[in-house]
Amino acid sequence: MNQNNPKNPVMLVHGMWDTRDIFSKIYPFLSELGWSVYSLNLIPNDSSIGLDHLAEQLSDFIEQTLGGDRPFDLIGFSMGGIVSRYYVQRLGGIERVQRFISISAPNQGTVTAYALPLPGCLQMRPKSSFLEDLNRDAVEMLGRVNFTSIWTPYDSMIIPAKNSQMPVGKEVVLPVLIHRWMVSDRRCLQAIAETLSEPLRVNTEVP
Template identity: 40%
Template structure:
């Protein structure tokens, strides 16, 4: 089976090194993986600027053809802006969003950097981005989240409508991309040969989009 290239997007104050474990497994399964180091990685210029950086990186590395997108934490919001506002949805085949604050995190109100404030519960940025969140359901879209997440709080804010929302019992936000059950689920999701016709929603979320 032909496997699409994979683009992986890290979270805040992190780098591609934090994705190494999952990346190695994906490469073992035959995926060509691209993982940019977002600069700056602390959100000082806001989500939009980082999404533009991601778009430019993808255009330079994968100028044509489909690819799969895997994004963690803040990377998931960056990825969503790229998909929903910068044309990425036209090219992406499958979407995986791990522990991303789709409805925001209370910690976004604590730190003054623009990219962090963009992820605050009730932020204007997320309100606007969530006006058409349903378009992500036009592609196979998987979210993975843990109810024990204290970085994305409340943790149910990682759930998306019209997606396959998969709950795992992982005790620490930063451990998600290294956890064997998370990696196994991602590999299985990417290896589905045909486009999924109807997402399976695991668990429920209060719809505030």
């Protein structure tokens, strides 16, 4: 990696019913390549509170671990991708996050969220007011960071799988057969490392 483009700290955000342990492959993989990696356990992790409240937990954890102004890169898996988006788009994370990777996140909602009438699930349903609000300025907001969506067309948790797509940034599509395998599949890990190594987009226009 170019020495003029140093590695940022990386924050990992897990999904529903998971803990930070789901990143057991990503931690050593990125650490061995020179990244400092952090994560937290979102509590509760069962969607019994809104994702906006989980995003506040994420914001507090970032303040405690990275301080108030240090730039970093953010990776959100599944529900954690939406929690991360709320942090970036609504809690000021846009001012600090430089690279943001969404992995198999229900960016446009998922029909599996109809299974439970819980606050977080209601927010992850297609066309929910929560997602409609986030998507209203997603192109403008996420266009200010190096944003990448990684997803699999075989996803049985994000239905339809293409609802992980976003109309902004870069897209990586991988033929991974099971939703949670995304954060351990070698191809996905390689895509993460390559994305975290990309130079930041810089506005070179002279005012």
